[in-house]
Amino acid sequence: MNRRILVVDDEQGIRAALGQLLEYEGYEVRTVSNAADGIAEYPKWKPNLVFMDIKMGGMDGLEGLKRIREIDPAATVVMISGHATIRTAVEATQLGAYEILEKPLDTDRILVMLRNVFDHINLREENTRLRDGGGSPYEIVGDSPVMRALVEKIAKVGSTPARVLITGENGTGKELVARALHRHSSRFGKPFVEVNCAAIPGELIESELFGHMKGSFTGAIADRAGKFEQANRGTLFLDEIGDMSMAAQAKVLRVLQDNVITRIGGSKPISVDVRVIAATNKNLESEIAGGRFREDLYYRLNVVPIHVPPLREHREDTPTLVEHFIAMLSERDGMTPRRVSESAMERLLALDWPGNVRELRNTVERMLILAGGPELTAKDVDRLAGARVADDTGLGSLAACRTFEEFKESAERAWLLGKLREFDWNVSETARAVAMPRSNLYKKIERYALTREHT
Numbered sequence: 512m513n514r515r516i517l518v519v520d521d522e523q524g525i526r527a528a529l530g531q532l533l534e535y536e537g538y539e540v541r542t543v544s545n546a547a548d549g550i551a552e553y554p555k556w557k558p559n560l561v562f563m564d565i566k567m568g569g570m571d572g573l574e575g576l577k578r579i580r581e582i583d584p585a586a587t588v589v590m591i592s593g594h595a596t597i598r599t600a601v602e603a604t605q606l607g608a609y610e611i612l613e614k615p616l617d618t619d620r621i622l623v624m625l626r627n628v629f630d631h632i633n634l635r636e637e638n639t640r641l642r643d644g645g646g647s648p649y650e651i652v653g654d655s656p657v658m659r660a661l662v663e664k665i666a667k668v669g670s671t672p673a674r675v676l677i678t679g680e681n682g683t684g685k686e687l688v689a690r691a692l693h694r695h696s697s698r699f700g701k702p703f704v705e706v707n708c709a710a711i712p713g714e715l716i717e718s719e720l721f722g723h724m725k726g727s728f729t730g731a732i733a734d735r736a737g738k739f740e741q742a743n744r745g746t747l748f749l750d751e752i753g754d755m756s757m758a759a760q761a762k763v764l765r766v767l768q769d770n771v772i773t774r775i776g777g778s779k780p781i782s783v784d785v786r787v788i789a790a791t792n793k794n795l796e797s798e799i800a801g802g803r804f805r806e807d808l809y810y811r812l813n814v815v816p817i818h819v820p821p822l823r824e825h826r827e828d829t830p831t832l833v834e835h836f837i838a839m840l841s842e843r844d845g846m847t848p849r850r851v852s853e854s855a856m857e858r859l860l861a862l863d864w865p866g867n868v869r870e871l872r873n874t875v876e877r878m879l880i881l882a883g884g885p886e887l888t889a890k891d892v893d894r895l896a897g898a899r900v901a902d903d904t905g906l907g908s909l910a911a912c913r914t915f916e917e918f919k920e921s922a923e924r925a926w927l928l929g930k931l932r933e934f935d936w937n938v939s940e941t942a943r944a945v946a947m948p949r950s951n952l953y954k955k956i957e958r959y960a961l962t963r964e965h966t
Contacts, residue, residue: 514629517558518542519549519575520591521567525616529562532618535938535953536625546575553579553586560628562612565592565599573602580607587628591616600732613730618950619712620730622939623719630705651687652835653828657820661688668815669695674767676812677790679819681940682869685790686750688819692788693746701745706738709751709943716759718775727776739772739783747785751943752812753793753804764808787812822864822871829860832868836875846879854889862896866934873935924959927952936963
């Protein structure tokens with residue numbers, strides 16, 4: 512089930528732009544034009560996050576924030592302001608606002624903030640499930656020899672304080688391994704904090720990791736703890752560490768050496784006790800040879816290496832994974848459970864799954880939503896598996912272009928559309944795969960009027 516976000520703003524342009532951005536990131540979005548409608552919509556739709564403009568006609572956003580927090584004291588509300596003052600920021604914080612964003616809205620800052628919000632929500636929900644005896648949702652599934660060996664290694668390494676470097680292709684489950692290591696450690700019950708180094712712009716990564724002081728840069732309207740502080744006495748998971756800037760690498764190295772951080776704009780050293788687990792889909796030895804990754808940081812992180820195999824190396828786990836995803840999605844999202852025909856399973860086993868377990872899970876979810884009948888068939892797999900759809904991208908008509916410039920634009924449009932389909936219109940994953948900043952990809956999606964197909 513997608514995360515739900517409610518946008519409350521009296522400017523139609525803000526509602527449209529923010530709604531499109533959030534939908535491209537995979538969120539379910541509803542928009543309303545005033546605080547009263549937002550308050551009415553909240554208990555009916557139960558969004559996970561609310562964006563609320565402060566200055567609106569009629570009831571203002573601060574009063575709207577107060578009313579929503581009365582309905583749900585755990586509500587997560589981000590305020591939007593065109594002219595944020597210290598007084599406004601203090602009042603919003605006292606009323607329970609998670610953060611304040613200034614207009615004009617910056618795409619990169621919104622995406623970083625979203626990741627932080629949902630990391631926090633996920634951790635809160637996981638802790639609730641564990642307290643209620645529901646177990647962990649981050650289960651490693653598979654009974655093949657390679658997966659049994661992986662689980663045994665996790666159990667052995669997890670109980671030690673050693674740093675771990677997890678390697679593997681996108682979608683193999685590196686985050687699941689990191690969370691399993693945390694569960695097996697003496698730090699379980701303390702924070703598990705994740706940082707996706709590829710998803711955070713270079714100019715923001717240091718603020719995310721080490722925190723900042725009020726006034727240290729534009730938009731820093733309050734002191735804020737970084738991920739190292741948030742993970743104190745727990746585990747910090749640095750995902751896609753190979754995409755971290757060289758400047759940030761140097762600072763992370765110093766923290767690993769000294770266990771001390773300093774916030775941006777601050778002078779007071781802060782001691783931290785954090786177990787660092789890192790992951791990457793890159794060959795870091797090649798990155799070192801190319802001058803893109805520090806060798807000394809590599810050896811600090813790579814105390815114990817763990818490699819997560821791609822799905823094609825343990826295909827025999829595919830039936831188990833399919834049944835696991837069907838059961839999980841049916842219970843969690845209320846989807847109708849389906850049988851999988853023998854021919855459908857043969858088709859699933861024959862596919863290469865370049866997106867690995869993540870692609871398989873997305874495919875199972877897609878089939879549960881879109882396939883008819885009580886049984887998933889081979890035709891359902893052929894129609895709905897992965898990016899295997901008819902090629903209407905326009906590649907076949909490139910020869911008809913009259914100028915070289917027209918050819919370049921048509922080729923870029925077709926290529927981007929194909930890549931977006933390959934990654935099931937996950938803009939973050941697509942941008943990472945094609946080595947393009949997400950802000951640039953969003954501009955090209957708008958420029959070429961690319962839209963997602965609905966089967």
